[in-house]
Amino acid sequence: xxxxxxxxxxxxxxxxxxxxxxxxxxxxxxxxxxxxxxxxxxxxxxxxxxxxxxxxxxxxxxxxxxxxxxxxxxxxxxxxxxxxxxxxxxxxxxxxxxxxxxxxxxxxxxxxxxxxxxxxxxxxxxxxxxxxxxxxxxxxxxxxxxxxxxxxxxxxxxxxxxxxxxxxxxxxxxxxxxxxxxxxxxxxxxxxxxxxxxxxxxxxxxxxxxxxxxxxxxxxxxxxxxxxxxxxxxxxxxxxxxxxxxxxxxxxxxxxxxxxxxxxxxxxxxxxxxxxxxxxxxxxxxxxxxxxxxxxxxxxxxxxxxxxxxxxxxxxxxxxxxxxxxxxxxxxxxxxxxxxxxxxxxxxxxxxxxxxxxxxxxxxxxxxxxxxxxxxxxxxxxxxxxxxxxxxxxxxxxxxxxxxxxxxx
Numbered sequence: 001x002x003x004x005x006x007x008x009x010x011x012x013x014x015x016x017x018x019x020x021x022x023x024x025x026x027x028x029x030x031x032x033x034x035x036x037x038x039x040x041x042x043x044x045x046x047x048x049x050x051x052x053x054x055x056x057x058x059x060x061x062x063x064x065x066x067x068x069x070x071x072x073x074x075x076x077x078x079x080x081x082x083x084x085x086x087x088x089x090x091x092x093x094x095x096x097x098x099x100x101x102x103x104x105x106x107x108x109x110x111x112x113x114x115x116x117x118x119x120x121x122x123x124x125x126x127x128x129x130x131x132x133x134x135x136x137x138x139x140x141x142x143x144x145x146x147x148x149x150x151x152x153x154x155x156x157x158x159x160x161x162x163x164x165x166x167x168x169x170x171x172x173x174x175x176x177x178x179x180x181x182x183x184x185x186x187x188x189x190x191x192x193x194x195x196x197x198x199x200x201x202x203x204x205x206x207x208x209x210x211x212x213x214x215x216x217x218x219x220x221x222x223x224x225x226x227x228x229x230x231x232x233x234x235x236x237x238x239x240x241x242x243x244x245x246x247x248x249x250x251x252x253x254x255x256x257x258x259x260x261x262x263x264x265x266x267x268x269x270x271x272x273x274x275x276x277x278x279x280x281x282x283x284x285x286x287x288x289x290x291x292x293x294x295x296x297x298x299x300x301x302x303x304x305x306x307x308x309x310x311x312x313x314x315x316x317x318x319x320x321x322x323x324x325x326x327x328x329x330x331x332x333x334x335x336x337x338x339x340x341x342x343x344x345x346x347x348x349x350x351x352x353x354x355x356x357x358x359x360x361x362x363x364x365x366x367x368x369x370x371x372x373x374x375x376x377x378x379x380x381x382x383x384x385x386x387x388x389x390x391x392x393x394x395x396x397x398x399x400x401x402x403x404x405x406x407x408x409x
Contacts, residue, residue: 026136053401154394306402310334337388
């Protein structure tokens with residue numbers, strides 16, 4: 001009898017040890033995640049990102065590369081149209097590249113420290129570490145964390161993060177709105193800690209050359225230093241066509257370049273912001289007499305598919321904007337705003353004095369002041385400019401994310 005009691009006790013202890021070794025609680029996993037991020041030198045991941053922010057689901061292929069201390073390369077490709085944008089951070093700043101247009105925007109920013117990205121490993125782990133109300137679950141292969149979403153998009157409330165049990169590599173991310181509807185989903189197909197990168201991986205010119213323009217005429221882009229640009233925002237020595245492309249209007253780019261040169265005129269900036277809408281309408285009025293406007297019919301006209309409640313389209317017309325044919329659509333109601341669309345030519349790099357807004361599928365540039373703001377971004381080779389004096393930033397992001405080709409055109 002005594003032997004049976006000892007045997008049972010030994011079996012019980014052994015089973016408890018095995019159980020403890022095979023199952024971790026949230027606290028132990030969080031501690032190990034902190035160590036992983038602290039000791040991480042580099043990583044590379046690939047996957048797909050699906051956006052459910054409009055009437056039509058959009059899918060992008062994502063490639064992410066990181067090298068300590070602050071080198072990033074994110075390549076986003078429209079899976080259907082094979083159109084690519086690249087976000088870089090290197091010693092020279094933050095760059096948004098559109099190789100198809102030979103276009104480069106340069107920002108002075110500490111991104112991504114000040115803004116999270118759903119496909120960046122540091123962002124995901126940081127959201128787990130900082131949320132003391134985190135929820136934790138375990139499935140067959142993954143640890144699953146349900147935490148607050150820490151993005152500059154106010155419609156994104158929570159996110160679920162699946163991490164591989166064996167090595168804490170990301171498997172999947174789902175970001176939901178306040179109604180628990182999944183708005184963004186990232187599925188990682190591969191992820192590697194500690195890869196070695198060629199020195200050109202994070203270089204701006206090397207990335208532009210490796211993805212040549214499909215519709216432009218330039219052999220390679222001109223990467224312009226802000227201090228070497230003239231008052232029109234074009235790089236010294238560029239062609240007249242490039243100057244036109246770099247300066248789409250009078251109200252924004254000249255203001256940005258004056259900041260780059262350290263000679264910002266605050267009063268002029270405010271006056272330009274207030275007059276921006278009026279200038280847009282003047283451009284539209286002049287269009288009828290300008291034969292270039294007919295070229296706007298080549299545009300794939302895009303429309304927002306997720307308008308704020310109480311907002312309707314007022315009108316839409318062909319225009320010539322900054323020497324380029326385009327379309328302007330005006331909306332009115334709870335908020336008033338205009339949306340200008342053009343297809344830029346090849347253009348030299350331009351310094352941006354605006355701020356950096358994450359739209360999920362690309363990076364937008366926000367310029368202007370309290371009186372009026374303009375959000376500029378590029379999608380499928382089309383440059384879009386959303387201007388409003390009433391829209392909050394969260395609504396501007398929401399509208400931009402929902403812009404899709406008008407199926408009725």
